Amino acid sequence: MRSMKVVAIGAAIYGSRNAALQVLLLDPVVTDMAAAEACLDEMLPLQAPYLPRFARPDAAN
Numbered sequence: 001m002r003s004m005k006v007v008a009i010g011a012a013i014y015g016s017r018n019a020a021l022q023v024l025l026l027d028p029v030v031t032d033m034a035a036a037e038a039c040l041d042e043m044l045p046l047q048a049p050y051l052p053r054f055a056r057p058d059a060a061n
Contacts, residue, residue: 004026007019007022012051017054024036
């Protein structure tokens with residue numbers, strides 16, 4: 001659980017899509033990569049006002 005939080009914090013700080021994807025994949029409810037990617041693709045634009053680092057063109061992958 002703690003590692004999941006650390007990865008999530010890093011994803012938010014650095015705007016790392018890969019780290020955000022890792023967090024989703026650590027969740028036992030998410031069953032496959034395609035579902036995690038679809039969730040992230042839908043969630044990031046909706047959360048852009050709260051996660052501005054993901055909207056930067058130079059955001060970490």
